[in-house]
Amino acid sequence: MGNLDGQVAVITGAGRGIGREHALLFAKEGAKVVVNDLGGASDGSGGDPTAAEQVVEEIRALGGEAVVNGDDVADWAGAERMIAQAVEAFGRVDVLVNNAGILRDKVIAQMSESDWDSVIRVHLKGHFAPLHFAAGHWRERSKAGEQVRASVINTSSTSGLHSNPGQANYGAAKSGIATLTEIAAKELSRYGVRVNAIAPAARTRLIAQTPTVDALMPAAAEGEFDPWDPANISPLVVALASPESSVTGRTFWVAGGTVKLYKSWSVESRVESDSRWEPSALTKEIERLAGGPAGQAG
Template sequence: MDTLKDRVCIITGAGRGIGREHALLFAAEGAKVVVNDLGGAPDGSGSDATPGAEVVAEIRAAGGEAIANADDVSTWEGAERLVKQAIDTYGDLHVLVNNAGILRDRMLVNMSEAEWDAVIQVHLKGHFAPLRFAAAYWRDQFKAGVRVPRSVINTASTSGLFGQPGQTNYGSAKSGIATLSIIASAELGRYGIRVNAIAPAAATRLTSSLVDQTGEERDPDAWSPLDPSNVSPFVAYLATADCPINGRAFFVMGGEVHLFHPWRIVDSLSKDGTWTVEELQEQAAGFQEFTFDYGHPLGPQA
């Protein structure tokens, strides 16, 4: 306990699912938590401040410190207000957990412009905008001589890192978030800011397809690897002041944590001079024969 004592933490999308579990654990570990949740439907429509307020009430009833925020983090103004509220309320900001998201699944040829734009907006811009305002504040603090460890944990997905048909919008945003994390870690490390990403697997209202489809009855009291609370301890570890990890992406599910390897070159052709199309017809087709071991923890068909 108290591994996050007095760390001021923003958690977006914290009214339900994985975000809620993050907020409860962070508070139990001594953090001062800003519970952000717009309270929309799984597809992003509507808004309801109730879920976020209920999480705050639960934290306070357990003796923790928390405030609610219902700003839309996918907007520039909402992200700025969220970061400002944390600083104005608690005097500082140490941790940002970007977790908010929506789903609008559709096969590529049937996807509408609105379905593409909404998912990219909430996920990718909804990660970038809070990070931008938090990082600007942290940079100014660092230049002013306030050298405090800061941490950002972004939420990617195996849908982006491994690929999932029917989710070109979601997967593109999530792989973009992983790349955002790596680049941000390189830019912000000089200011004492660590940026990492997780790709969680858990049974929530956004990931119901992950739930066991065998039809067998489960013991509600038995431990399940798809319980969202399994993901939060590793996120809390990444948020601790003395965690050394920076610029990494992880798959987290149940009792497992797996480190991703970013893009790397695995095969090549070379010659002195410029290739002709005919030469490439003869030699480049072999690239298709190269097989990849993605190392997917859930198996090749997951």
């Protein structure tokens, strides 16, 4: 018996890296999987269904059920087709794992409009569009009287949660995904849907572009546990997708064998006045409030 026996999962960006590991583990745990992947390069250019087809073949070789979907996650009609394909192939959708993404790293002064638009589109709209159509599917099932137990797992990143320089586009999208997760959890709870996010750390095709990756994520010696293996991320996603879970509206960091829970935005300290502030007085107060010169990162 698997943790996801009989569940139907749509997993985006599942042709390579972390998404591939999600798809394989979901299948091993008994889920039927829609393997979505446009098959583009790491910057989003091009397209090739081969990687997704290979994952489907692997799943079927294991005795599982899977189908390929090559739609663009950020294309409105494509996202609709993706969810419709899952319903047509397997009767319904129980889990949506939003994982697809690209990178176009540059500092703000050198980032082009297309660098910004492409990354925001794939990550932020590419999370929202499938979520929109999955939410409609669950809403209709709930309105028809069905007791829905569904889940969404979004993919944020420490690049957004910890504001990584050189990734304004990627970080802004990933921070937005964490907020989208909390809003969706509140909105969709009435339909029996839980929504969570992960911020994974693993050695992937996207991370491989980072010049310091070998120092940050060194390869493990033969026979030793590799804390940066993408496969380490997937057990948390399966756990969050499990119908036995009640967790919702949370964001988790995961790498190796470690899982950490993030705390959402909260008020740290304040200053107050009984009347409107004078700018000069407030300048001094906000320096004190922030613990350093105004504008200095804490």
